[in-house]
Amino acid sequence: MRFPFMRFPLRLPGFIPRETLLMALGSLHAHKFRSFLTVLGIVIGITTAISIASILTGLRGQIVKIIEEYGTNNIYAYHLTTGPQVGERDQKERARKPLTPEDAEAIRTGASHVQDVAQVSPNIGYWGGAFDDTVSYNGKNYRRGNTQGVTPNYGGITNVTLREGRFFTEFDDASRRNVMVIGVNAADALFPNPNNIVGREVKMGGHVFEIIGVLEKRKNGVFGENEEDNHVLVPFRTGLKIAPGRRYLELN
Structure with a gap:
């Protein structure tokens, strides 16, 4: 099987229906810009997910190092709740x-x-x-x-x-x-x-x-x-x- 935009014949594995693949490739060729945007969106999504995961992993590692530097067996006691406070204390x-x-x-x-x-x-x-x-x-x-x-x-x-x-x-x-x-x-x-x-x-x-x-x-x-x-x-x-x-x- 050969398309006008393909240099070499496409050999299909036996488990892929011929009509399905022909339809998919034809759609990609007919809607190049839309296909490009779809692929671009997938790439951006994957890159963003990997970047966020890397940042969170690095931040977690940094917090662990800070705790280790101050002493992992330390306990800090306060009489009031610490951290961000929404509204008045009860x-x-x-x-x-x-x-x-x-x-x-x-x-x-x-x-x-x-x-x-x-x-x-x-x-x-x-x-x-x-x-x-x-x-x-x-x-x-x-x-x-x-x-x-x-x-x-x-x-x-x-x-x-x-x-x-x-x-x-x-x-x-x-x-x-x-x-x-x-x-x-x-x-x-x-x-x-x-x-x-x-x-x-x-x-x-x-x-x-x-x-x-x-x-x-x-x-x-x-x-x-x-x-x-x-x-x-x-x-x-x-x-x-x-x-x-x-x-x-x-x-x-």
């Missing part, structure tokens, strides 16, 4: 009491499988009301900081690595010292020269803080960004001192 949830340092101690002593509990006073600038957590140094300002008050064991629990300096000690926390550990994004924004940042004094909320450590950039993040790189950390009790209105805690 009365039962609003009636929950905030987590307290006593809750952290009760978990530490009462749960035999829990190795340690870190207390975090998250996002001091936002939840602290009038407290301005803009970090200033020599005319430069950093306003993107995720300002938190954390206990000294926070670094060990979340696998923090320091590029320079040290993390908080029990003395820093108990004495409510004005010391600070900053993420790499804050360091780059405030200090053009990345060397010898430790020991510099910055201002935040009308207080002077000494930088005692700079966090190493996290290796993994969603779309290349990791919130920890924006961290501005102070000792837990220092956070309560400078932003007394911030009483909502999270436990790690």
Whole structure:
């Protein structure tokens, strides 16, 4: 069998009806543009499906790496539901009491499988009301900081690595010292020269803080960004001192 647009005769397998194939090929030849659009639509659909699957697989792998970097045996406890919120919280949830340092101690002593509990006073600038957590140094300002008050064991629990300096000690926390550990994004924004940042004094909320450590950039993040790189950390009790209105805690 031969068509005008075919160079060579077409040999049909025995299981394909001759009339069916002739009709199909004739229709394709008669409606070339429509056939082209059909094939193009199929190609675009398959390509889109493969692309979306690849993106989702890569995103899942990235999230797994982030969890592994922070520690796969960590649990984060909040007294309110986290994530996107549609509408108001129900009365039962609003009636929950905030987590307290006593809750952290009760978990530490009462749960035999829990190795340690870190207390975090998250996002001091936002939840602290009038407290301005803009970090200033020599005319430069950093306003993107995720300002938190954390206990000294926070670094060990979340696998923090320091590029320079040290993390908080029990003395820093108990004495409510004005010391600070900053993420790499804050360091780059405030200090053009990345060397010898430790020991510099910055201002935040009308207080002077000494930088005692700079966090190493996290290796993994969603779309290349990791919130920890924006961290501005102070000792837990220092956070309560400078932003007394911030009483909502999270436990790690």
